Amino acid sequence: MELGNQLLQYLLSGLSTGAIYALIGIGFSIIYNATGIINFAQGEFVMLGGMLTLFLMETLKLPLWAAIPLAVLLATLVGLLFERLAIRPLRKASPISLVIITIGGSILIRGLSMLIWDKDTHALPPFSSEEPIMIAGATVLPQHFWILGITVVLIGLNKWFFSHTISGKAMRACSYNPRAAGLVGIDVRRMVLLSFVISAAMGSLAGIIVAPLTMTSYDVGVMLGLKGFCAAIIGGMSSGIPTVIGGLILGVLESLGAGLISSGYKDAIAFVILLLILFIRPQGLFGKPESERV
Amino acid sequence: MRFRFTTLTTAALLLLTASLSFAAGTIKIGGLFSVTGPPAFLGEPERNTAKMVVDSINKAGGIKGQKLELVVYDTAGDATKAVQMATKLIKDDKVIAIIGPSTTGESMAVIPVAEREKVPLISCAAGSKITDPVKRYVFKTAQNDGLAVAKIYEYLQKHKQNKVAILTVSDGFGASGREQLKSLAGKFGMQVVVDDTYGPKDTDMTSQLTKIRGSQAQVLIVWGTNPGPAVIAKNAKQLGLKLPLYMSHGVSSKKFIALAGDAAEGVKLPSGKVIVSDVLPKNDPQKGSLLAYVKDYQKHFKAEGDHFGGHAWDGVMLVKAAIEKGGATTEGIRAGLEGLKDFHGIGGTFNFSAGDHAGLNKDAFVMVEIKNKDWVIAK
Numbered sequence: 001m002e003l004g005n006q007l008l009q010y011l012l013s014g015l016s017t018g019a020i021y022a023l024i025g026i027g028f029s030i031i032y033n034a035t036g037i038i039n040f041a042q043g044e045f046v047m048l049g050g051m052l053t054l055f056l057m058e059t060l061k062l063p064l065w066a067a068i069p070l071a072v073l074l075a076t077l078v079g080l081l082f083e084r085l086a087i088r089p090l091r092k093a094s095p096i097s098l099v100i101i102t103i104g105g106s107i108l109i110r111g112l113s114m115l116i117w118d119k120d121t122h123a124l125p126p127f128s129s130e131e132p133i134m135i136a137g138a139t140v141l142p143q144h145f146w147i148l149g150i151t152v153v154l155i156g157l158n159k160w161f162f163s164h165t166i167s168g169k170a171m172r173a174c175s176y177n178p179r180a181a182g183l184v185g186i187d188v189r190r191m192v193l194l195s196f197v198i199s200a201a202m203g204s205l206a207g208i209i210v211a212p213l214t215m216t217s218y219d220v221g222v223m224l225g226l227k228g229f230c231a232a233i234i235g236g237m238s239s240g241i242p243t244v245i246g247g248l249i250l251g252v253l254e255s256l257g258a259g260l261i262s263s264g265y266k267d268a269i270a271f272v273i274l275l276l277i278l279f280i281r282p283q284g285l286f287g288k289p290e291s292e293r294v
Numbered sequence: 295m296r297f298r299f300t301t302l303t304t305a306a307l308l309l310l311t312a313s314l315s316f317a318a319g320t321i322k323i324g325g326l327f328s329v330t331g332p333p334a335f336l337g338e339p340e341r342n343t344a345k346m347v348v349d350s351i352n353k354a355g356g357i358k359g360q361k362l363e364l365v366v367y368d369t370a371g372d373a374t375k376a377v378q379m380a381t382k383l384i385k386d387d388k389v390i391a392i393i394g395p396s397t398t399g400e401s402m403a404v405i406p407v408a409e410r411e412k413v414p415l416i417s418c419a420a421g422s423k424i425t426d427p428v429k430r431y432v433f434k435t436a437q438n439d440g441l442a443v444a445k446i447y448e449y450l451q452k453h454k455q456n457k458v459a460i461l462t463v464s465d466g467f468g469a470s471g472r473e474q475l476k477s478l479a480g481k482f483g484m485q486v487v488v489d490d491t492y493g494p495k496d497t498d499m500t501s502q503l504t505k506i507r508g509s510q511a512q513v514l515i516v517w518g519t520n521p522g523p524a525v526i527a528k529n530a531k532q533l534g535l536k537l538p539l540y541m542s543h544g545v546s547s548k549k550f551i552a553l554a555g556d557a558a559e560g561v562k563l564p565s566g567k568v569i570v571s572d573v574l575p576k577n578d579p580q581k582g583s584l585l586a587y588v589k590d591y592q593k594h595f596k597a598e599g600d601h602f603g604g605h606a607w608d609g610v611m612l613v614k615a616a617i618e619k620g621g622a623t624t625e626g627i628r629a630g631l632e633g634l635k636d637f638h639g640i641g642g643t644f645n646f647s648a649g650d651h652a653g654l655n656k657d658a659f660v661m662v663e664i665k666n667k668d669w670v671i672a673k
Contacts, residue, residue, distance in 0.1 A: 006504050013500040119334040121521035123553045130556065132532045141532050213528070214497030215521050215553060219332075223495045259501035263492050264464055267650070 003024055005137030011252060012135070016144040016213075018251020019151040023206035024228025024242040026158060027199035029239040031175055032232070033175035036097040041082060041106035042203055043113035043225020044113075048075040049204030050216030054122050058285045064125060072204050078109070079200020083193050106221070113218040124211035147209050154202060162239065167194060203228075223267075231272045236284015246285065249273075320363040321356075324383035325604070326394035326404065327418070331371030331495065335520065335549070336396040339603030340418055341366055343587075344393060346594050347610040357617050364610075366411055369395055373403035378659060380404045384411045390624045391616075394418050394608035396602075399466040405432055414627045416612060418605035420543075421470045421547040425651040431624075433631050433651045435564065435608035435641050437658045439467075442543045445564035445659040447482035449672070450540075459488035459511035459537070461502055461526065463518035468494075471517035471542055475585045487511050493523060500529045507535055524553035531557040538562065543659065547600040549610040551667050562672050564659040566601030566641055570669050574660075579638045583607075587640055604640030611639060 024046055031039040052071035056062045062070065086105050087098060127146045132139040162168040173181040174191045182188045207216065207224070214220070227250065234246030250270055257269045277285065310419040325344050328337035329576060346365040356362055359643070365387045367379040376395045381391045384407070391414045395401050398421030408415035408431050417424050420436040450456065460475050462468035468491065479486050488509045490502045503526065506514055514530070516523050523545045539561045541550075543627045547566035551558045567574055571584035587607055591599030615637060616630030634653075642658025663672040 006508055009504040010501055013498055013504075026306050089517050114330070119330065119338070120549065121524075121553060123524070123555065130531075132534055134534075139533050210497075214525065217521070220495075220497075255498070255501045258492075258499075263490055263496070263499075263502050265497065267493055 006259065007256075008136060009138040010255045012138050012140050012144070014137075014252030015248060016147050016251070016256030018231075018248035018257065019147050020206050020210045020224070021227045021231040021249025021250050023154060023202055023236060024149055025231030025243040025247050026239055027153070027203040027206075028229055028232040029235070029237045030171075030199050030202075030245050031195045033239055034171055034192050035087070035095075035098070037087075037095045037102065037247075038101045038229070039196075040099065040225065040229075041109060041229060042199060043221030043223075044106045045075050045079060045200045045203030045221075046108040046207035046210075046224050046228075047216065047218065047221035048078060048109070049123075049207030050124060050211035050220065051117055051207075051218065052204070053208050053211065054124055054216065055117065057124075064127065068205075068208055071208060071288070072201055075204030076197055076201045079196045079203075080193065082109075082200075083196035087196070088189065106225070110218055110221065117218060117250065119218060121215050121217040123215045124208070126212040127209075141213070145214050147213075149211050151244075154186050154205065155241075157255065158198075159240060161198075168189075169207055171195060185279050186269075190281070192255070227270055228268050233274055233277050236287035238284065238287070242284060242286045249285075252286065300632055301340070306354075317640065320361040321617065322363045322365060322387060322389045323582040323610075324380075324387060324389035324392040324394075325364055325366035325606070326369050326376055326379055326383070326392060326400070327366060328371040328376075328400070329366075330395045330404045331369075333371040333397050333519075334475060334597040335547075336418070337368070337371075339591075339600055340394065340396055341368075341608035342595055343591065343599070343603035344606040344610050346590060347607055348361045351610070357614055357622070360622065361426040362521060362610075362614070365389060369400055371400070376400035377403050377407055379399040380407045380415075381592070384413050389413070389629050390622065391416065391613050393606060393613070397466060398424060398470060401434075405429060410433060413624050414613075414616075414631065416609045416631075418602075418609060421466060422474065422652075423470070428649060428651050431628055433470060433612070433646065433653070435605045435612065435639070435644075437543065437641055437654050438652050439470050439542075440474045440478065441544055441654060441656045442659055443471070443478050444482070444656045446540055447478060447484055448656070449562075449564075449661050450484065450513060451482050455512045455538075456483055457485050457487050457510050457512045459490070459509060460656070461488075461490050461492060461506065461514060461516045463493050463494050464491045464520050467542075467544055468517050471482045471544075475515060475517065492518070492524060492526075494518070494611055496522065497525060499526045500533060503529050503533050503535055506537070511537060513538045513540055515540045515542075517542045517544070520547075521553055524550055524558075527554040527557040527561060543601070546662070546669075547602070549599055551664060558667070559666045560664065562661060562663045565662045566604060566658065567660055568599060568604050568640055570660060570662055570671060573669075573671060579636075579643055580640070583638050583640060601640060608639035608641050608644070612637065612644065617655060 027042045053067045056067035126143045128142045170186045171191045178188050231247035235243030258266045327341045336398050348362050367375040393416050398419040401417040401419045401424050415432050417434040422438045423474035424434050462472040488506050541563040542574045588599045620626035620630030634646045642654040646653040661672040662669045
């Protein structure tokens with residue numbers, strides 16, 4: 001097969017993986033912007049999405065279309081509880097303590113999932129057919145379109161929420177200056193809670209749409225979480241388009257790297273990018289250099 | 295003087311009672327399995343099986359009238375932990391033989407401990423280097439990777455295919471498989487045209503497969519344990535890859551078929567005989583052990599016995615046979631194992647000798663194919 005088709009295949013594979021990284025990355029950013037902390041339990045919401053869907057389908061015999069919203073709802077509930085029980089009681093704590101709490105939370109969620117379900121890998125059925133589709137010499141699965149489609153819709157909704165609703169605008173206000181936001185009557189704590197709710201919902205949905213392709217198990221959250229974090233860093237912790245682009249860049253580079261150089265470097269690529277960005281452009285690839293935190 | 299005398303007598307008495315209680319008591323053996331952690335798919339059936347076999351030995355009257363006691367520790371797939379637990383088994387629990395660990399990496403880490411303390415170690419991992427070169431106290435029950443590679447190459451030779459692409463996982467199992475695939479290629483007239491790897495946690499291998507699709511390869515051999523190979527099978531189907539797909543014995547459990555779904559159809563692999571025990575010819579010497587094991591496992595755990603658990607079955611039964619032959623001491627077990635011939639276990643027919651502590655040949659494997667979500671013997 002000629003190089004052109006190969007490149008197209010790498011690109012398509014990379015874009016669909018990148019879309020997932022983007023969704024997870026946005027989850028990181030939303031919480032970061034509302035609270036100033038990095039929520040390392042973000043990957044666990046991704047895992048919960050996939051595992052809960054599977055659990056609902058197998059134990060309660062729900063059809064896929066019913067299991068998905070219910071799983072997102074349950075994962076969101078976990079996000080809500082996490083904020084109420086682990087983050088809110090310690091609002092006075094320094095960001096570093098809170099970050100460590102999220103790491104603890106992620107280990108707890110992972111451990112409980114392992115005990116409640118099992119240590120095996122499970123496959124989720126695809127949303128529609130499994131027949132590959134040819135695009136100019138490259139092949140993709142219908143599931144890839146689901147991933148890209150759902151990602152686009154989610155990002156659109158996200159954008160609309162932050163620019164056109166009162167709550168969204170209030171959350172943005174909190175991210176610029178929580179004290180000032182509080183002074184004009186915005187309930188900052190409610191906004192923090194809301195940020196966890198949105199992140200958990202987005203993360204779990206990402207975990208669900210990717211599970212038919214990549215399968216899921218109690219520990220998928222670790223790697224996906226880290227990759228999502230990379231995407232958010234590339235995007236300068238923005239909860240909008242820059243993080244999406246960050247995720248897509250990461251996915252495509254990984255795929256190209258695995259195909260053209262060696263797959264041994266696949267994860268290394270992500271982390272080298274992460275380090276480079278942090279060293280050279282800590283404000284993100286698209287951010288303006290600023291001394292103040294945005 | 296008097297003080298010294300009392301100390302001596304007390305010491306002598308203590309020694310006497312200690313040896314007495316030892317003789318009248320139980321035979322203690324240790325188990326090191328990664329019941330949690332990434333290799334849990336190995337460790338869990340191994341622990342289950344080992345416990346089940348020890349129980350059934352004790353129910354049947356033990357070994358020469360002595361009860362067998364199994365002390366199991368979870369290594370979580372961590373070599374450091376495996377070494378700690380091995381030391382604990384030897385120093386605190388005073389076991390006279392250890393079964394496990396589950397993975398090659400852990401086994402290599404524990405070997406120096408077993409050699410130093412002179413306690414027989416019967417590893418359940420597949421890596422050839424565990425018993426090559428031969429170490430005095432180290433044996434293994436899992437089939438060598440080299441045997442599985444030889445089985446595949448022999449099959450390809452028969453079907454006149456010689457250009458292979460290999461895709462191996464970047465962990466201990468994959469690295470060992472990759473080494474064998476490359477070093478044995480010449481002997482069977484094979485040519486490795488693509489040599490690529492993937493990470494154990496990778497979720498998309500279309501890049502590697504696209505590269506392989508553009509190559510001269512006639513077949514693709516994937517070396518890994520779940521879930522990677524299932525992802526590869528799915529990706530191959532997605533790409534419409536026409537190459538026949540061969541896998542390692544690392545995926546010969548129903549789990550692989552469940553994960554890969556339709557994409558598993560037509561995949562061929564060398565497998566231990568457990569999964570095809572019911573379709574084996576009647577004159578197969580292992581058939582008796584295999585059917586008994588599968589039935590027992592089903593009864594106890596309501597799950598299908600696989601060959602991973604079989605490694606632990608072999609481990610316990612080999613120790614039993616060695617004790618019956620050489621006596622219930624570390625040296626007795628070591629000598630007993632080394633002299634063991636024609637032991638029809640789950641993994642194969644074991645013939646140990648001073649020069650071979652792995653004991654199996656390539657007849658321990660059969661080539662199987664996945665058809666209609668089940669195993670059939672490949673033609």
